[in-house]
Amino acid sequence: MTETLKNKYQVCEEIGRGRFGTISRVFCPITEASFACKSVDKRLLTDPIDRECLENEAKIMTLLAPNSNIVQIHDMFESEDTLQLILELCQPYTLYEQILQPDLSESKAASYMQQIMSGELGSVDGVVGTPYYVAPEVVMGRAYNEKVDVWSAGVVLYVMLAGVTPFYGETAEEIFEAVLRGNLRFPTRIFRSVSAEAKDLLRKMICRDVSKRWSAEQVLRHPWILNGGETTSMD
Structure with a gap:
């Protein structure tokens, strides 16, 4: 000090x-x-x-x-x-400690995501400020808008459902390279029990093309969020 x-x-x-x-x-x-x-x-x-x-x-x-x-x-x-x-000085537990609970249900994940996108859960700065959660346009040093928060929230949702981050590396540089590639995958051994609706929302949030990435308002209107994580037909 x-x-x-x-x-x-x-x-x-x-x-x-x-x-x-x-x-x-x-x-x-x-x-x-x-x-x-x-x-x-x-x-x-x-x-x-x-x-x-x-x-x-x-x-x-x-x-x-x-x-x-x-x-x-x-x-x-x-x-x-x-x-x-x-x-x-915030509450003595982190968002990570909440979302990495064993066997986190889709209904609870949907509830957390609804609160995150509405700004009701409080700060997620402790996680989204790390390389794993940074949107590609920020990494590239380009102009960006509020959709960077949607990307970060999408990564948080991925972690809630999978227990791991979608992009990873041994160093910050390797993580950023993975983020820039934006190769979003859903390994069967991890996502076997995750619904098609949840994966559909993840694709719309963790979308490298900013013009196609959903806004917070669109995320809140997604059927998976509206139905509280309950699955419905995607036809």
């Missing part, structure tokens, strides 16, 4: 740990409020793409604020070796 941060906040317990750093609860005596401090060790970021993602994270969060569905950024501290973001 930088000395400047310690002068303003009291560092409390660690509440999370990732590949490049930690998340701790911090307390501000002036406002008597608790926050989450995301501390990243920049020396561990050997991949240029990881460094770029880190540099963009604070900028993107600042641009999106204030938004009740996005984790709010309150402060930032940076030194030569570390970056600390002071963030809104």
